[in-house]
Amino acid sequence: MSSIVLFGPPGAGKGTQAQRIMDSTGLPQVSTGDMLRAAVAAGTPTGMEAKNYMESGQLVPDEVIINLIRDRVQDTDASNGVMFDGFPRTVAQAEALAEITEVSHVIAIEVPDGRIVERICGRYTCGDCSAVFHDTFNPSNVEGVCDSCGGNDFKRRADDNANTVLSRLSAYHEQTSPLAEWYDQRGIFFRIDGDRAIDEITEDILRALK
Ligand code: AMP
Numbered sequence: 001m002s003s004i005v006l007f008g009p010p011g012a013g014k015g016t017q018a019q020r021i022m023d024s025t026g027l028p029q030v031s032t033g034d035m036l037r038a039a040v041a042a043g044t045p046t047g048m049e050a051k052n053y054m055e056s057g058q059l060v061p062d063e064v065i066i067n068l069i070r071d072r073v074q075d076t077d078a079s080n081g082v083m084f085d086g087f088p089r090t091v092a093q094a095e096a097l098a099e100i101t102e103v104s105h106v107i108a109i110e111v112p113d114g115r116i117v118e119r120i121c122g123r124y125t126c127g128d129c130s131a132v133f134h135d136t137f138n139p140s141n142v143e144g145v146c147d148s149c150g151g152n153d154f155k156r157r158a159d160d161n162a163n164t165v166l167s168r169l170s171a172y173h174e175q176t177s178p179l180a181e182w183y184d185q186r187g188i189f190f191r192i193d194g195d196r197a198i199d200e201i202t203e204d205i206l207r208a209l210k
Contacts, residue, residue: 002081002101002102002103002104003027003081003082003083003084003101003102003103003104004025004027004081004082004083004084004103004104004105004106004107004209005083005084005087005088005103005105005106005107005183006018006083006084006085006086006107006109007106007107007108007109007176007179007180007183008108008109008110008111008194009111009113009116009168009169009172009176010116010120010165010168010169010172011111011115011116011117011119011120011123011165012109012110012111012116012119012194013109013111013119013194013198013201014031014085014086014109015029015031015033015034015085015086015125015130015132016132016138016198017107017109017198017201017202017205018031018083018085019130019131019132019148020198020202021083021202021205021206021209022083024206024209025083025209026080027080027081027082027083028077028078028082028083029082029083029085029130030069030072030073030078030082030083030084030085030087031085031086031087031130032065032068032069032084032085032086032087032089033085033086034085034130035068035072036050036054036060036068037054037157039068040054046064046067046068049061049064050064054158054159055158055159055164056164056167057159057163057164057165057166057167057168057170057171058167058171059089059090059171059175059176062090062092062093062096065087065089065093066092066093066096069084069087069096069097069100070100073100073101081101081102081104082101084097088179089171089172089175089176089179090175090176090179091178091179091182094179094182094183103183103188104188105188105190105208105209106183106188106189106190107190107192107205107208107209108180108189108190108191108192109192109194109201109205110191110192110193110194110195111194111195112195113169115195116165116169117162117165118136119134119137120160120165121160121161121162121165122134122135122136122137123135123156123157123160124154124155124156125154125155125156125157126146126148126149126151126153126154126155127151127153127154127155128146128149128151128153129146129148129149129151131146131147131148131149133147133154137198138198140154190208192204192205192208
């Protein structure tokens, strides 16, 4: 069993690419952001603890995240590994992950800060299947209908606004980007230019995974 990590700043396209490579990798997408939003919506103790951090664009404490992941990897669909999206985000999370499952590739989708705000502010997701779209760069084929599942329940995230994006970017640079070196030293870190057409990025990711 071996897992993959999709790494990069908020708005880099991790979720979009995870959905596109799911069939090729055969691994389920595990997004800690999606798990936390579901916990907030359900009003669970984890959700109540995470809510304020998420709304202000700060990272949720490591212990909360690591517990979520420990439980998630026990599920039967995770028995051959998973594709982590938005996890790990700190060195402490990466250290915990190393105890939980083997990671074969960390795919870093690199996008300059100057492009992040426009990418995040036009983003919307399908409430049924979590497919990600963008008003300008990746609209659904039929307005109001999800390309992936045919659902019509599009949502915009509460934290996808210009103010919160700046906090999320600071959290990324201060707490998450040191992980690049941590994984690079282990020889499993692959950098992909994420400021290009979606198809080209998918091709490069699949090439890196071969
Ligand atoms: P995302 O959907 O990955 O952009 O995550 C949305 C928010 O959830 C982040 O801004 C954090 O507040 C929180 N979050 C998601 N994943 C993590 C993580 N691995 N560690 C800490 N906080 C996280």
